[in-house]
Amino acid sequence: MTSERYVFPHKHLLGIEPLSPQDITAILDQARAFEEVCERPSIKIVPALRKKLVVNLFFENSTRTRNSFEIAEKRLSAEIINFDADTSSLNKGETLIDTAMNLEAMHPDLIVMRHSAPGAHALLSRHMKASIVNAGDGAHEHPTQALLDAYTLRKHFGSLEGLRVAIVGDIRNSRVVRSNLWLLTRMGAKVTLVGPPTLVPQEMKATWPSIDISHDFDAVIPEQDAIMMLRAQFERGTGAYIPGQGEYSRFFQLNPARMKQAKRDVVVLHPGPINRGLEITSDVADGPNNLILDQVTNGVPVRMAVLYLLSHPHGEQVP
Amino acid sequence: MSLLVKNVRLVDPAQNLDGPGSLLVVEGVVAAMGADLERDPLAAGAEILDGGGAVLAPGFVDLHVHFREPGQTRKESIESGSRAAVAGGFSAVCAMANTKPVNDSVAITEMMLTRAAKAGLCRYFPIGTVSREMKGEELADMGTLKAAGCVAFSDDGLPIGNASLMRRALEYTRWLDVPVVAHEEDRELAGKGYMHEGAVSASLGCLGIPAAAEEAMVARDIVLAEHTGGHLHLAHLSTKGSLRMVRDAKARGLAVTCEVTPHHFALSDKELMKFDSDFKMNPPLRTEADIQAVLEAIADGTVDAIATDHAPHGWDDKEVELPIAAFGVIGLETALPLTLELLVNRKVISLAKAISLLSWEPAKVFHLDRQGLGCLRPGTSADFVLFDPNAQVQVDRAFIQSKSYNTPFKGWSLPGKVLGTWVGGERVWG
Numbered sequence: 001m002t003s004e005r006y007v008f009p010h011k012h013l014l015g016i017e018p019l020s021p022q023d024i025t026a027i028l029d030q031a032r033a034f035e036e037v038c039e040r041p042s043i044k045i046v047p048a049l050r051k052k053l054v055v056n057l058f059f060e061n062s063t064r065t066r067n068s069f070e071i072a073e074k075r076l077s078a079e080i081i082n083f084d085a086d087t088s089s090l091n092k093g094e095t096l097i098d099t100a101m102n103l104e105a106m107h108p109d110l111i112v113m114r115h116s117a118p119g120a121h122a123l124l125s126r127h128m129k130a131s132i133v134n135a136g137d138g139a140h141e142h143p144t145q146a147l148l149d150a151y152t153l154r155k156h157f158g159s160l161e162g163l164r165v166a167i168v169g170d171i172r173n174s175r176v177v178r179s180n181l182w183l184l185t186r187m188g189a190k191v192t193l194v195g196p197p198t199l200v201p202q203e204m205k206a207t208w209p210s211i212d213i214s215h216d217f218d219a220v221i222p223e224q225d226a227i228m229m230l231r232a233q234f235e236r237g238t239g240a241y242i243p244g245q246g247e248y249s250r251f252f253q254l255n256p257a258r259m260k261q262a263k264r265d266v267v268v269l270h271p272g273p274i275n276r277g278l279e280i281t282s283d284v285a286d287g288p289n290n291l292i293l294d295q296v297t298n299g300v301p302v303r304m305a306v307l308y309l310l311s312h313p314h315g316e317q318v319p
Numbered sequence: 320m321s322l323l324v325k326n327v328r329l330v331d332p333a334q335n336l337d338g339p340g341s342l343l344v345v346e347g348v349v350a351a352m353g354a355d356l357e358r359d360p361l362a363a364g365a366e367i368l369d370g371g372g373a374v375l376a377p378g379f380v381d382l383h384v385h386f387r388e389p390g391q392t393r394k395e396s397i398e399s400g401s402r403a404a405v406a407g408g409f410s411a412v413c414a415m416a417n418t419k420p421v422n423d424s425v426a427i428t429e430m431m432l433t434r435a436a437k438a439g440l441c442r443y444f445p446i447g448t449v450s451r452e453m454k455g456e457e458l459a460d461m462g463t464l465k466a467a468g469c470v471a472f473s474d475d476g477l478p479i480g481n482a483s484l485m486r487r488a489l490e491y492t493r494w495l496d497v498p499v500v501a502h503e504e505d506r507e508l509a510g511k512g513y514m515h516e517g518a519v520s521a522s523l524g525c526l527g528i529p530a531a532a533e534e535a536m537v538a539r540d541i542v543l544a545e546h547t548g549g550h551l552h553l554a555h556l557s558t559k560g561s562l563r564m565v566r567d568a569k570a571r572g573l574a575v576t577c578e579v580t581p582h583h584f585a586l587s588d589k590e591l592m593k594f595d596s597d598f599k600m601n602p603p604l605r606t607e608a609d610i611q612a613v614l615e616a617i618a619d620g621t622v623d624a625i626a627t628d629h630a631p632h633g634w635d636d637k638e639v640e641l642p643i644a645a646f647g648v649i650g651l652e653t654a655l656p657l658t659l660e661l662l663v664n665r666k667v668i669s670l671a672k673a674i675s676l677l678s679w680e681p682a683k684v685f686h687l688d689r690q691g692l693g694c695l696r697p698g699t700s701a702d703f704v705l706f707d708p709n710a711q712v713q714v715d716r717a718f719i720q721s722k723s724y725n726t727p728f729k730g731w732s733l734p735g736k737v738l739g740t741w742v743g744g745e746r747v748w749g
Contacts, residue, residue: 095639118524118641119523119640120640122593138524140523140525173524178524203518204521204522206521206522
């Protein structure tokens with residue numbers, strides 16, 4: 001429903017939080033146009049970002065997000081530089097500002113960054129002229145993931161309005177959750193957060209009053225239109241909050257027994273990478289209700305749309 | 320050498336005094352106060368200063384500053400910190416021991432006192448460490464340090480995790496008659512947190528420091544103060560629960576005192592929503608409910624002092640990712656304006672009570688009243704401040720005298736202009 005006069009009003013994509021429903025719809029509509037490009041049988045490339053320099057600045061390991069951005073950039077004909085920084089030691093070596101200023105000296109148009117510190121992109125945006133795209137900042141936001149989730153759900157259901165979505169797992173430490181909460185609540189979906197109390201901060205209701213919080217996965221399953229399973233990140237701290245993997249799976253794993261309690265046409269999402277047999281069993285992850293690989297496919301046109309709208313806020317015709 | 324400051328509003332909480340008058344200083348000492356001192360024989364030949372109706376109060380006493388000397392003089396020095404102090408109306412500061420090296424020896428204490436004397440601005444009272452090298456393992460030489468000039472003992476910056484060491488510190492200092500100043504933080508509960516744990520941290524995905532991290536230690540130390548009879552002074556309290564426990568401890572007659580900072584009654588954790596490290600300090604900015612509790616505790620007398628926890632840091636320490644940015648904000652220049660705006664103008668307390676919390680009451684907490692500080696009684700040292708409570712100040716780089724500019728109040732316009740600060744009858748500011 002992008003009106004003809006609509007201008008994308010943001011210089012950066014720091015998160016979903018600053019976006020209006022209209023902005024979100026504009027990105028999803030733009031992604032729809034790019035999906036057609038991606039589905040072309042032969043040349044899946046448009047010159048929309050020709051002669052633009054995009055820097056992929058990844059301070060944290062990422063395979064799928066970085067690849068997805070890189071494919072999106074290539075399909076938009078951008079010039080690309082990949083900058084992988086080892087940040088196992090945040091305190092040592094060059095500061096983030098110095099790294100950014102060095103990049104700035106090369107006049108990039110867009111910087112796609114992933115960083116372990118919440119707010120790292122906000123800090124960077126105060127020092128740089130380039131548009132900054134947040135590809136994940138700690139547990140704060142991961143806006144393109146939420147946008148591709150929304151794109152996937154909208155494509156399947158037609159609309160997000162009134163959709164019932166359960167997000168299950170390590171809510172506390174998840175940037176995917178926070179971006180999804182901003183997006184889904186803003187677009188009228190009904191979100192239920194599910195997990196043990198140590199992983200689901202009750203205080204989240206203060207920021208997103210429309211959500212429900214449940215510790216009983218079985219009780220909430222039957223009402224859901226979509227179930228988004230999160231990776232149980234035992235290697236990154238989840239383990240300090242819960243007794244162990246066995247107990248976690250017993251109460252919060254999506255498995256065939258729980259799927260029997262769900263609506264027949266429920267859809268299953270997962271931002272990946274999946275821990276098979278931990279938060280989700282293989283027969284569910286690969287089963288008929290899953291949209292997990294659709295999410296991955298949709299990531300490319302959604303990221304193309306983000307990069308495009310940041311470079312062309314007036315939404316010039318896609319050639 | 321005499322000075323008569325006339326046409327002022329004299330406020331001296333120690334004498335329960337608030338009214339128009341003048342102050343006569345002879346030989347650096349308060350000689351007389353009254354309505355019409357110009358004809359007083361003592362005033363003969365005195366320099367006369369017309370205060371123009373401004374407030375004349377005892378010089379402020381800050382129980383909690385970090386002047387970074389020795390060790391980190393790129394952030395602050397005793398000289399620059401003292402200048403920030405007198406610019407803010409403070410005639411005396413008590414400087415924390417977490418310098419590099421820490422103040423656990425007579426050599427460091429004497430070096431600090433020498434530098435402060437050389438600066439010749441405000442009075443400077445060192446605080447010694449509780450534990451040797453601030454390691455939290457064994458007691459520092461507190462008797463020797465007191466003899467060298469230390470007025471209190473604290474490992475501030477670090478909590479004392481070892482309950483037994485805290486118990487011995489409170490017990491040992493009884494015969495020295497000095498307070499043990501506690502930075503209350505349970506390090507396991509605080510974890511790697513860098514802001515208050517609550518709705519805002521949950522929405523930002525930031526690691527939080529729960530109120531319980533402070534409160535659990537306040538509870539422990541009040542129990543230890545009761546058990547030992549030592550004087551426990553609780554630094555920079557920030558939570559509703561902490562203040563409730565102090566109120567209860569005081570009602571039971573325990574030797575427990577506490578201070579709060581202006582930033583903890585001025586700002587809430589919502590300020591962190593832009594990830595600006597100027598709002599990062601420890602203890603962290605808390606919730607609106609905690610601010611209300613701080614204001615109530617100020618109004619009902621639970622709080623003994625407004626202290627700044629003036630903690631200078633450079634741009635390099637602050638303009639980095641929020642999780643690794645340094646904790647702390649400066650506060651000497653903004654303490655009076657914030658107190659006037661948020662406590663007096665908003666009718667939480669009277670002007671006289673505000674002045675009391677900045678001078679007389681803190682002086683009593685560290686027993687500086689025994690040296691005649693914190694009041695304007697005739698015969699005591701003429702340490703005083705003259706300020707216009709209505710004139711506005713603008714918080715910008717020029718306003719700040721500190722070497723560092725890590726204030727969360729950049730750009731604020733506030734009432735309360737310091738016209739002059741005097742120490743021992745000498746004008747050191749204005």
